[in-house]
Amino acid sequence: MTKRNLKRPEVLAPAGTLEKLKTAIHYGADAVYIGGDAYGLRSRAGNFSFEEMEEGVAFAKQYGAKVYVAANMVTHEGNEKGAGDFFKKLRDIGISAVIVSDPALIEICATEAPGLEIHLSTQASATNAETLKFWQNEGLERVVLAREVSMEELAEIRRNTDIQIEAFIHGAMCISYSGRCTLSNHMSMRDANRGGCSQSCRWKYDLFDMPFAQEHRSLTENGDVTEEFSMSAVDMTMIEHIPDLIENGVDSLKIEGRMKSIHYVSTVANVYKAAVDSYIADPDNYVCKQEWIDELWKAAQRELATGFYYNVPTENEQLFGPRRKIPVYKFIGEVLSYDETTGIATVRQRNHFSVGDEIEFYGPNFHHFEQTITEMKNDEGESIDRAPNPMMILTLPVAQPVKPGDMIRKKKD
């Protein structure tokens, strides 16, 4: 076996809150991206105060992980006010990079907060090597490619550039070129490029023509067609193509989802970390494990496909018709401590469960097992059948050793 000198790409996970940041890193993310109180695209995602960022950065440091801040809004007049101080503060806190698409913000960051790395956001729709060269000349460290770039194009862009490339590998996708959609502005008075996207693309529309002046003639009118027009993309997963991404020199594998749960973040970071480690350790004997794929489906909200990497998405990569039933798991608790001598775990409840339930424990490094709950006690030591109260602390005997931070999930009925 010839030893190849493969570069290990970073697994970059979303972190909508401090708790998610810690979870993502604990579960193997090499870097996380978060939002600040301003300049981001997820006004409704939990955004970080400077104090929370400091705590997040300190936590990340213990793991050698990085924290990036997404400041990817497309500013209107006045929105850029204070951005210089904001970027300086991020730099001083120890944020590793900011993810920006607006050239006004890029310029402010470069001039007022030198030393803070800038990554070009996917909102700028970078689809060719020349764009990467332009931004490299401007001093940017990394470009996040448009999700419309195919694997073949990515390979070509990589061959012709040497700036870092970040590519989306998992999560929900815009159906448009990111940044080039203002459906939400026009339909909901919410600015898609300033954090207000109302996901109008996922609505159902009537499709019609107007052959007779202003009279609408619906294409579904004759009754044969019942499905309405919509533009709802399935989500992305590249779990089966990790070798392609690594061999083509992608520097950072990005997971979407700052709005998603810690169940999602822990599951997805865990899987991609395992896959990347496995390939880097022994590329010649690498196999994509079915258990990784199964695991991702447990945290999936929609069907999964490979976006634009291998073909222009067809109707099969859009949500039409009755949905295939995705086995839905719910996150029910997290392990706080474990007593080796008694085999009893102390658990914080995150969703109700009962004695007799089939549950699944999972932890970093793909540690996994299933068991049935035989008994539980509340924090006063009283036996209970059900754990109905959010955040309640309880104990239960577990089939295998567990660690603080391990998670528990259960298949939804």
Add this chain to the structure above:
Amino acid sequence: MIEVIATAESMAQAEELLAAGVDTLYIGEEEYGLRLPHSFTRTEQKQLIESAHAKGKKVNIAVNGIMHPDKMKKIPEYLDFLAEVKPDNIVVGDTGVIFLLQNYDLSYIYDAETLVTNARQINFWHKKGAVGAVLAREVPFEEMKTLKQHVEVPTEVLVYGATCIHQSKRPLLNNYFNYTKQTEESSKDRGLFISEPKKAETHYSIYEDQHGTHIFADNDVNLINEVDELAQTGYQTWKLDGLFTPGNQFVEVAKAFISAKLALETGTWDEKAQLAAQQLIQKNHPVERGMDTGFYHLDPNAIK
């Protein structure tokens, strides 16, 4: 001096537009330009540039597509051609094309559609050689006033025509037709619209071409009653987009705006002139398409 820029759908219409008083033609070919009424051949582009220049008029060429590597490979050949036939400006939205323009003697106007919303963005591209920019349609007049105070280059405003509000690389109509097993056309000529759920009266144009799927705002923009204010605020580069307004109808609409330009320049733009221009536009605007002032009068705070 106010500049009226207009698209063209044929050689004949282009000539009529110039004769009607349009200052600048905005044309191009489908391969590189976005959402154009017509794809002109190289010979036609050259002829129109020569013809316009002979009349003291200008031609801007649309090179504003989002370029994937295959197109980037082909584009130097087109830029070579353009450098030779010398349009007055090319209109560019892809940063990769701007990177290539370092090697060309071609002046460019920055047009990244929805992404041009702040004077500092435009000034950034000005530092990278842009001689002008096209303002996003989602900028209300209140913000335009502030923008004007800071911007260093002329900024084009769409005063008439359709507003693109969505570009997907996916064939969204064909994907749908494949799912529903309908045999349908998806091109612009098919004249398809979508309406929002619970808003049956809305009619967003939708079509596909080689750049993907395009969706347009419910109503086309008509700022004839606002041009006075625009001119006074320093917005003197007006674009008319005839994508959905065919033939002579578009020429007549252009005449209305040209009459406004001339009247404003001579101080004769009064209520009567405004009413006549508005009536001319209404008469020639396609009956199935609405008109409004877009985001112009919106309170910036109304947009969340």
